[in-house]
Amino acid sequence: MENGKIYLSPEYEVVRSDEKCIRCRVCERQCADDVHYYDADADRMCALDENCVNCHRCVSVCPTHALKIKVSENRFRENDNWSDTKVREVYLQANSGGVMLGAMGTPLKYPTYWDKILINASQVTNPSIDPLREPMETRTFLGKKNQKTVRDADGRLVTKFTSPQIELDAPIMFSAMSYGSISYNAHASLARAATELGICYNTGEGGLHEDFYPYGANTIVQVASGRFGVHADYLMAGAGIEIKMGQGAKPGIGGHLPGRKVGPDVSRTRMIPEGSDAISPAPHHDIYSIEDLRQLVYSLKEATAYRKPVIVKISAVHNVAAIASGIARSGADIIAIDGFKGGTGAAPSRIRDNVGIPIELALGAVDSRLREEGIRDEVSVVVGGSIHSSTDVVKAIALGADAVYIGTAALLALGCHLCRSCHKNNCNWGIATQNPTLVKRLNPDYGARRLVNLVSAWKHEIMEVMGGMGINSIEALRGNRLMLRGVDLNEKELEILGIKYAGESI
Amino acid sequence: MKRVFVNEEWCLGCRLCEYWCANANLGGKTASDMVRNLKGRKINARIRVEDGANDGKINFAVQCRHCYDPMCVKSCISGALSISDGVINVDTEKCVGCFTCVLTCPYGCVMPSDDGHVVQKCELCLSNAVGSPACVEHCPNHAIVYEERGVL
Known part of the structure; x- marks a missing residue:
C-alpha cells in the first residue's frame, strides 16, 4: 500500500553545461x-x-558533450553501518510495502576469484606457440563423451561421438535471455x-520467435518451469535443449514477466494471452528429485529422437557439487552452472544480492567431484555468471569448464550501460524493453556486428594466452589447473579451487 | 555514385543529423565547433527529419536525392544549379533567389538559406570541412547510410 509522501532526494543529478548546451533537445527526445x-x-533545458x-x-547522444550525470551529493549523514543505500531501501519499502526489485547482476562488492587467479606461461624449458603461425584449436564439443576407446575391424580408432554434441567454434555461448525480457x-x-x-545463443524461457527458426543450428532452446513456448517443433529447432532449474541471480525462486511486456509477438511466442503476467514457478512442479529430473531429460530426448543434447542449468548453491553429480547421473549431457553474480531482467534484489555462491568456487x-566419481566425461560443464573477459574464459576452462556462457558482456556489446533498470520495460538502449519506439534503437545489423567483434576479439586473446602456455587446444587446457596459481587467497579457497599459491612449484 | 539513404526502420527521429548537418555547413566538424556555430541560433539544416504517422513511431530523415534527372536543375533560371559527377551543386554567386527550384523539388530538399537571398541544399558535405556526409557519420543508429545503390 502506498503510504504518504516519500522523503527521498533524487539519486542522480543531471549536470548540464549551459555554455555547451545548444538546446537541440536530442536529450529530451531520447530519454x-x-x-x-x-x-x-x-529558453533553457531543464531536468527532472x-x-x-x-x-x-x-x-552518449548529446552532440556537444554538455551533459554529465552525477551521483547526488545529497546523502544521509555519513554512517558506515547504515549506508545511504540501506537507509534508502528502508524508506522505499516503508513506502511501498513491496519487495525490492532489481535487475542485472548484484552490484555489491563480493570477491571476484577470477581476479585472484593468475595464468602460467612457457619459459625456456617448454616452447610457447605463436597462434598466428601455428595451428590453434578453439573448437569445443559439448555433450557426453565416449566412455570407451573402440576400434573398427581394421584396428582404426572409431572417433565418432556416440551421443549428440553441440559444436562450438569458440568455447563461448550467449546466456539464456528470453524474448520478453529482452x-x-x-x-x-x-x-x-x-x-x-x-x-x-540461448532462447531463455520465452520460446523462440518464428522469425528465428532459421538460426536453429546455433540456438539452445530452453525449457523452464513455466514451459512457455514449448512445443515439438521448438524442441527440434535448436542445437540442444536446456532445462532451466535455476538462475544465478535468483536461485530458488521463479520468474515473473510483467503483463505490460507481453505484447502480441511475445504472447504468440510464449503461447500465453496478451497482457497476462508470465509467471515461472520457483520449482518445476514435476521435479522433486534427480529421478524426476531424469524423467524430464528422457522425455525431451524421446521427443527429439535422441538427436539433441540436454543441458540442465542450475544456479551455484551450497551443495552444487552433489547436485551436479546427481545431474550427471540423470542422463543430462551438459550441466550449466550459473554463479550468484549472474544477471537477470528482474529479481528481488535481496535474493540477487545474498543467495548463491561464487561461480569460481x-x-x-x-x-x-565429477572427476573423483569418475563421471566427468559423462557430462560437459558450462559456467556463467560474470565472465568479464577472455582471461576469465581461459581461467574457467583451466578450472574445469568446457565452455562459458556470457550474458552481461553480450548485452554490454549491444549497448547496455548497466543502469540495472531492465525491470521497468523502459530500456533507453532498446535492449530490455518491448516498447516499439525503444526497441528500434537497437539496429541488429550493428548489434550483431558488435557481438561478432567481441567474441572474435576474445577468441584471439584466448589463442594468445593459450599459445603463451604452450597449449594449442581448448581440449588440452580443460581442467589443467596446474596452469593456474592463486594470489590473495586462503588455504580453503585454494583447496576448493584446486590450485596452488603463486610461487609454489608442481 | 554513392548517395545518402535513410532506413526509416532505424531512424529514431532524434534529429542529431540536422544539427550535425547545420554544423558541417557552417564550417564545423567537432562538438566544440557545434557550440560555436549553433549556440543561440535557429538551425536551417539541409536534412530534415519528418515525424510520420503511427503515434510518431515512424521517423524519416530526408535530404537531396541527387536525382539523375533533377527538376531543380531543369527549373533553374540562372544556371546556379548544376550536376557534377552526379552531385547537384548550387553556385550561390549565380543564384538569384527566385526559388523556382524550391517549388519544383518533389522532396522539399532545396530551401532558402538563412539570408533568404539564395538557396541551399545538401551537397553531401563533399566541399565542406567534414568531407563526407556528416549526418551519416553521426547517426546513432546507423539509420542513415552513404552507399552505392545503382540508378534510381
Whole structure:
C-alpha cells in the first residue's frame, strides 16, 4: 500500500553545461524516463533529476558533450553501518510495502576469484606457440563423451561421438535471455552473431520467435518451469535443449514477466494471452528429485529422437557439487552452472544480492567431484555468471569448464550501460524493453556486428594466452589447473579451487 | 555514385543529423565547433527529419536525392544549379533567389538559406570541412547510410 509522501532526494543529478548546451533537445527526445524538457519561456533545458536512472543515453547522444550525470551529493549523514543505500531501501519499502526489485547482476562488492587467479606461461624449458603461425584449436564439443576407446575391424580408432554434441567454434555461448525480457532486435542480434561465430545463443524461457527458426543450428532452446513456448517443433529447432532449474541471480525462486511486456509477438511466442503476467514457478512442479529430473531429460530426448543434447542449468548453491553429480547421473549431457553474480531482467534484489555462491568456487567443486566419481566425461560443464573477459574464459576452462556462457558482456556489446533498470520495460538502449519506439534503437545489423567483434576479439586473446602456455587446444587446457596459481587467497579457497599459491612449484 | 539513404526502420527521429548537418555547413566538424556555430541560433539544416504517422513511431530523415534527372536543375533560371559527377551543386554567386527550384523539388530538399537571398541544399558535405556526409557519420543508429545503390 502506498503510504504518504516519500522523503527521498533524487539519486542522480543531471549536470548540464549551459555554455555547451545548444538546446537541440536530442536529450529530451531520447530519454524514455522523461528527465529532460525544454522551458521555452526561459529558453533553457531543464531536468527532472528524480526520474533519472543513470543510463547515460543522453550523455552518449548529446552532440556537444554538455551533459554529465552525477551521483547526488545529497546523502544521509555519513554512517558506515547504515549506508545511504540501506537507509534508502528502508524508506522505499516503508513506502511501498513491496519487495525490492532489481535487475542485472548484484552490484555489491563480493570477491571476484577470477581476479585472484593468475595464468602460467612457457619459459625456456617448454616452447610457447605463436597462434598466428601455428595451428590453434578453439573448437569445443559439448555433450557426453565416449566412455570407451573402440576400434573398427581394421584396428582404426572409431572417433565418432556416440551421443549428440553441440559444436562450438569458440568455447563461448550467449546466456539464456528470453524474448520478453529482452527485445526482438536484441534476440535478432544474438541469433545472427551466434550463427556467424559458429557458437550458440540461448532462447531463455520465452520460446523462440518464428522469425528465428532459421538460426536453429546455433540456438539452445530452453525449457523452464513455466514451459512457455514449448512445443515439438521448438524442441527440434535448436542445437540442444536446456532445462532451466535455476538462475544465478535468483536461485530458488521463479520468474515473473510483467503483463505490460507481453505484447502480441511475445504472447504468440510464449503461447500465453496478451497482457497476462508470465509467471515461472520457483520449482518445476514435476521435479522433486534427480529421478524426476531424469524423467524430464528422457522425455525431451524421446521427443527429439535422441538427436539433441540436454543441458540442465542450475544456479551455484551450497551443495552444487552433489547436485551436479546427481545431474550427471540423470542422463543430462551438459550441466550449466550459473554463479550468484549472474544477471537477470528482474529479481528481488535481496535474493540477487545474498543467495548463491561464487561461480569460481562452484566450478572448482563440481569439476573435482565429477572427476573423483569418475563421471566427468559423462557430462560437459558450462559456467556463467560474470565472465568479464577472455582471461576469465581461459581461467574457467583451466578450472574445469568446457565452455562459458556470457550474458552481461553480450548485452554490454549491444549497448547496455548497466543502469540495472531492465525491470521497468523502459530500456533507453532498446535492449530490455518491448516498447516499439525503444526497441528500434537497437539496429541488429550493428548489434550483431558488435557481438561478432567481441567474441572474435576474445577468441584471439584466448589463442594468445593459450599459445603463451604452450597449449594449442581448448581440449588440452580443460581442467589443467596446474596452469593456474592463486594470489590473495586462503588455504580453503585454494583447496576448493584446486590450485596452488603463486610461487609454489608442481 | 554513392548517395545518402535513410532506413526509416532505424531512424529514431532524434534529429542529431540536422544539427550535425547545420554544423558541417557552417564550417564545423567537432562538438566544440557545434557550440560555436549553433549556440543561440535557429538551425536551417539541409536534412530534415519528418515525424510520420503511427503515434510518431515512424521517423524519416530526408535530404537531396541527387536525382539523375533533377527538376531543380531543369527549373533553374540562372544556371546556379548544376550536376557534377552526379552531385547537384548550387553556385550561390549565380543564384538569384527566385526559388523556382524550391517549388519544383518533389522532396522539399532545396530551401532558402538563412539570408533568404539564395538557396541551399545538401551537397553531401563533399566541399565542406567534414568531407563526407556528416549526418551519416553521426547517426546513432546507423539509420542513415552513404552507399552505392545503382540508378534510381
